[in-house]
Amino acid sequence: MSAVILLLLLSAGNAGSQPGPALPRRRLSCVRCCGPSEQPVSIISQRSARMSPRPQYSLPKIQPTIDITILKGEKGEMGERGSPGLAGKAGEPGQRGLSGRKGQKGQPGPQGHSCKQLFAAFSVGRRRPLHSSHYFQHVTFDAEFVNLYQHFNMFTGKFFCYVPGVYYFSLNVHTWNFKETYVHLMRNEEAVAILYAQPSDRSVMQSQSLMLELREGDEVWVRMFKRERENAIYSEESDVYVTFNGHLIKPALE
Numbered sequence: 001m002s003a004v005i006l007l008l009l010l011s012a013g014n015a016g017s018q019p020g021p022a023l024p025r026r027r028l029s030c031v032r033c034c035g036p037s038e039q040p041v042s043i044i045s046q047r048s049a050r051m052s053p054r055p056q057y058s059l060p061k062i063q064p065t066i067d068i069t070i071l072k073g074e075k076g077e078m079g080e081r082g083s084p085g086l087a088g089k090a091g092e093p094g095q096r097g098l099s100g101r102k103g104q105k106g107q108p109g110p111q112g113h114s115c116k117q118l119f120a121a122f123s124v125g126r127r128r129p130l131h132s133s134h135y136f137q138h139v140t141f142d143a144e145f146v147n148l149y150q151h152f153n154m155f156t157g158k159f160f161c162y163v164p165g166v167y168y169f170s171l172n173v174h175t176w177n178f179k180e181t182y183v184h185l186m187r188n189e190e191a192v193a194i195l196y197a198q199p200s201d202r203s204v205m206q207s208q209s210l211m212l213e214l215r216e217g218d219e220v221w222v223r224m225f226k227r228e229r230e231n232a233i234y235s236e237e238s239d240v241y242v243t244f245n246g247h248l249i250k251p252a253l254e
Contacts, residue, residue, distance in 0.1 A: 125243045129176070135226055139224060161217060195208040
């Protein structure tokens with residue numbers, strides 16, 4: 001048995017001592033563990049990449065973010081109102097609004113040319129006496145006999161011409177004893193005729209009449225003119241001693 005074991009050892013030693021063909025040696029290299037799909041890189045290339053200022057594989061940049069909502073404080077108080085800014089450009093006109101309520105009826109205006117009445121006449125009187133206390137004294141009337149279409153204004157004592165044309169006017173007054181009577185018949189601000197009576201111990205009736213060509217808007221009225229002497233016209237409450245009359249003779253539109 002021991003002989004058999006010895007023979008086996010000898011055969012194994014002979015077999016190991018026989019020369020055979022030499023196997024080529026493989027050069028091992030490192031492989032990147034985190035990139036299985038990449039090609040193997042030699043150790044020298046890895047060292048050069050580490051030592052170069054621009055490495056082939058740069059480290060990722062980390063940018064931290066902060067949640068602002070967790071730093072938001074409480075709402076502050078409202079500040080003061082600022083100064084108004086510059087006026088902007090005018091905008092486009094808006095839509096038309098709704099119609100308003102109907103207004104009140106207005107006063108009647110002057111007569112138009114298409115429907116103008118070609119008539120004018122008035123006759124007024126004064127029942128109260130009048131003394132001229134100013135240099136010029138406007139004469140008004142308190143009795144209305146005829147006032148066609150109200151062309152004579154009883155408040156102002158003036159006739160207003162609505163129908164242009166030729167008019168006839170007459171003025172009658174009663175003088176006062178021992179007093180002067182000096183009256184102007186006026187067209188607008190112009191004295192066109194004078195009625196005059198010297199002082200006397202007797203009072204008399206004095207009259208003046210004339211025709212005037214008036215334009216629309218002209219006014220005819222009476223005033224007293226006071227000079228050095230006292231100027232007055234006489235009348236009574238029961239009777240009318242002062243009258244002023246006028247009427248249209250020929251309208252200018254014919």
